[in-house]
Amino acid sequence: MTLQTSSEIVKKAPTQIPLWRQLQSTANVLQAVRSGESGTSALKQVEASLRPGVQALSFHVWRWLGTAEIIKSYLVKRVPPAQADALLCVALAILCGESAGLRYEAFTLVDQAVEAAKRHPNTNASSSFINACLRRFLREKDAITQKALTHPVGQWNHPQWWIKRLKIDHPNAWQQILESNNTHAPLSLRVNVKKSSVASYLSSVNAIDGVAVNEIKQVGKCGVSFSKAIPVHEILGFADGTVSVQDAAAQLAAPLLLDGMNLNAQSRILDACAAPGGKTAHLLEMVDCEVVALDIDAARCDLIHQNLSRIGLHAKVIVADAAKPITWFDDQKDAHFDAVLLDAPCTASGIVRRHPDIRWLRRETDIAQLAEIQRHLLDTLWKLVKPGGRLLYCTCSVFKAEGQDQAALFTSNNKNAKLLNSPGHLTPKNSAKNGVVTHNQQGNELTNHDGFFYALFEKQSI
Numbered sequence: 296m297t298l299q300t301s302s303e304i305v306k307k308a309p310t311q312i313p314l315w316r317q318l319q320s321t322a323n324v325l326q327a328v329r330s331g332e333s334g335t336s337a338l339k340q341v342e343a344s345l346r347p348g349v350q351a352l353s354f355h356v357w358r359w360l361g362t363a364e365i366i367k368s369y370l371v372k373r374v375p376p377a378q379a380d381a382l383l384c385v386a387l388a389i390l391c392g393e394s395a396g397l398r399y400e401a402f403t404l405v406d407q408a409v410e411a412a413k414r415h416p417n418t419n420a421s422s423s424f425i426n427a428c429l430r431r432f433l434r435e436k437d438a439i440t441q442k443a444l445t446h447p448v449g450q451w452n453h454p455q456w457w458i459k460r461l462k463i464d465h466p467n468a469w470q471q472i473l474e475s476n477n478t479h480a481p482l483s484l485r486v487n488v489k490k491s492s493v494a495s496y497l498s499s500v501n502a503i504d505g506v507a508v509n510e511i512k513q514v515g516k517c518g519v520s521f522s523k524a525i526p527v528h529e530i531l532g533f534a535d536g537t538v539s540v541q542d543a544a545a546q547l548a549a550p551l552l553l554d555g556m557n558l559n560a561q562s563r564i565l566d567a568c569a570a571p572g573g574k575t576a577h578l579l580e581m582v583d584c585e586v587v588a589l590d591i592d593a594a595r596c597d598l599i600h601q602n603l604s605r606i607g608l609h610a611k612v613i614v615a616d617a618a619k620p621i622t623w624f625d626d627q628k629d630a631h632f633d634a635v636l637l638d639a640p641c642t643a644s645g646i647v648r649r650h651p652d653i654r655w656l657r658r659e660t661d662i663a664q665l666a667e668i669q670r671h672l673l674d675t676l677w678k679l680v681k682p683g684g685r686l687l688y689c690t691c692s693v694f695k696a697e698g699q700d701q702a703a704l705f706t707s708n709n710k711n712a713k714l715l716n717s718p719g720h721l722t723p724k725n726s727a728k729n730g731v732v733t734h735n736q737q738g739n740e741l742t743n744h745d746g747f748f749y750a751l752f753e754k755q756s757i
């Protein structure tokens with residue numbers, strides 16, 4: 296998340312790299328996403344010298360792919376082979392979204408897209424076809440674009456099933472969610488209260504020359520947001536752990552779970568799906584007790600270690616399946632926790648602003664599959680909560696099957712679970728509207744954040 300946010304500011308690749316090479320590589324990334332690979336992973340495989348430019352182009356293409364695909368459907372009778380189709384869609388997405396910041400002269404772009412096609416054996420045979428489509432689009436651009444914008448996929452740049460689902464789940468907010476998903480997220484930082492305070496951090500940042508171009512403000516209780524992204528290595532206080540990159544909605548997790556609890560040095564907290572450790576670190580910044588950070592993915596557990604070591608914090612990190620506790624505690628006493636955070640694997644439909652590929656990567660069937668995993672994790676981990684203890688369930692999803700419905704099923708199946716005051720669904724940017732301002736007194740409203748779901752349960756003795 297951090298790297299993508301910061302490098303989105305790279306709008307153009309070094310001039311010595313020809314545009315056709317970047318277009319070719321962007322088309323490969325699009326093809327990888329279409330065949331189920333995440334954008335982050337596909338971009339990692341791009342040659343280092345091309346990567347900044349290809350990343351900027353790819354982010355733009357994902358935000359305009361719906362419009363491009365509808366336009367393509369008007370231009371072609373038969374869909375071309377996959378690689379040529381990806382190249383055509385990349386060129387159309389750049390041409391139709393040119394007002395959004397990537398400015399290439401239209402005829403140069405067409406020439407370079409055709410050059411990209413000619414230079415690869417898999418697309419060479421389609422180069423005349425691509426040329427004809429793109430030139431026709433330029434001739435009839437206004438009419439074709441207007442028509443494409445009357446189609447929901449062309450208008451909202453999300454798959455049809457996603458739009459339908461949002462209409463059902465959020466009848467009053469679906470348009471605002473889709474609009475937010477197509478915007479750029481701010482850079483949000485969490486200030487480590489063990490090392491500094493928001494006021495002190497803001498005054499240090501404001502004392503630096505040149506930051507005036509960036510609008511900086513407090514978000515939530517201990518967060519700061521910058522209107523423009525900054526490379527991570529340039530963020531004041533990042534290297535020494537004074538601040539960490541974390542969305543404002545994600546910053547609610549640790550205080551929601553811990554505020555009002557009477558924890559002491561003997562207390563134990565489980566962060567059950569912890570990698571890369573953003574919320575683990577926040578918990579450790581707020582308490583002085585044992586935190587067990589568990590994740591099934593060993594490589595991602597390395598990221599927990601890296602994050603905590605940057606900040607100077609320590610957790611017991613375990614690579615294990617949270618759904619099989621018997622495999623990861625040595626002693627029965629290790630199986631009881633005062634507080635459990637379950638930041639469950641989910642569709643990530645709430646963080647589309649930062650990961651615009653997600654909408655094209657997901658399939659509708661993923662929702663039910665992930666909801667089943669979440670249900671199982673919730674039931675399993677609830678057994679590890681001490682009487683009087685708490686479990687915070689959260690997902691970075693806006694789909695109700697992964698949030699509200701999951702919480703309702705859980706409370707109806709577990710009579711000893713009391714739902715405490717919780718935000719529920721936070722749709723991108725709207726928390727000030729839906730009354731979730733408990734952490735935002737002193738005028739520090741959360742008005743610009745990712746989509747999230749939070750439900751906080753307390754274990755009753757019955």
Ligand SMILES: C[S@@+](CC[C@H](N)C(=O)[O-])C[C@H]1O[C@@H](n2cnc3c(N)ncnc32)[C@H](O)[C@@H]1O
Nearest residue numbers: 568569570571572573574590591592616617638
């Ligand atoms: C939403 S991410 C967690 C983000 C993290 N809490 C943070 O704030 O940095 C979900 C994590 O769940 C992990 N995961 C998925 N299934 C799991 C399981 N059965 N047991 C433990 N971890 C799991 C994934 O590897 C992934 O790192």
